[in-house]
Amino acid sequence: MRIDSHQHFWKLSRGDYNWLTPDFGILYQDYLPNDLLEDLKKHQIDKTILVQAADSIEETYYMFELMESHPFIAGVVGWLDFEADDFTEQLKRMMKVAGFVSVRPMLQDIEDDNWVLREKVVNNIKVLHEWQIPLDILIYPRHLKVIKQLLEMIPNLKCVIDHLAKPQIKEKQFDTWSKEIATIASFPNVYCKISGVITEADHKHWSAEDCRQYILHCINVFTEDRIMFGSDWPVCLLAGSYSEVYDTADIVIKDMLDENGWKKFYGKNAEDFYSRIRRDS
DSSP: OOEEEEEOOBOGGGOOOTTOOGGGGGGSSOBOHHHHHHHHHHTTOOEEEEEOOSSOHHHHHHHHHHHHHOTTEEEEEEOOOTTOTTHHHHHHHHHTSTTEEEEOOOGGGOSOTTGGGSHHHHHHHHHHHHTTOOEEEOOOGGGHHHHHHHHHHSTTOOEEEGGGGOOOTTTTOOHHHHHHHHHHHTSTTEEEEEOSOGGGSOSSSOOHHHHHHHHHHHHHHHOTTSEEEOOOBTGGGGTOOHHHHHHHHHHHHTTTOOHHHHHIIIIIHHHHHSTTOOOOO
């Protein structure tokens, strides 16, 4: 099973997406399941993981509806308020949905960089850990030290770093990011999505070579057992097409991974990480 571990859909009229303004150009329109089918077929992608794009429970349940009506969606990464008094009850309700696979707080958009270390938040992340629900982590490089502290509190936390933690590829910032993400990779249950890479490069003037050292570094430190392909479609359209995202990953890893490694990267690792994935739909 070949899996795209990270993509989004949204419908502007729902009013969930406060971040999505006309300034985002090509992104400021509806993106729905039928819009992605051609790309999935072209690259022989069997299933996708649909990831939240708004800090609302209502959007998560909207994604559940899309999953029910589109069999290629194998799982949904939802959103919950980690400071809500009824966090546990809300999580229990979500766990009744087949295909609910993970939770993602939008850490990159929270003003307090240390928010994830608040006592109430940590306690609710411990609930996730206890109930074997992994955590998707959406951050910038400045948050890596904070995530290290979280992992020191919960060393066996099963989580995945989305988009390589968004290294500043356009500015060619590598050294500090590379050291800090290697530290994160030393925790054995942390995975990394090779996703969102081209959007961190120069949107108008980028190549696979600009992205190469960042992708290779993550393969080296996380190993072939803890990396997964993600398109980050349609956000990737800011810099390039689905095919350009796919081809960039393919070009970089072709000499790095053998056939077994490719299978892990393009599906098996995502299937293992998201243990609640829908396999038969």
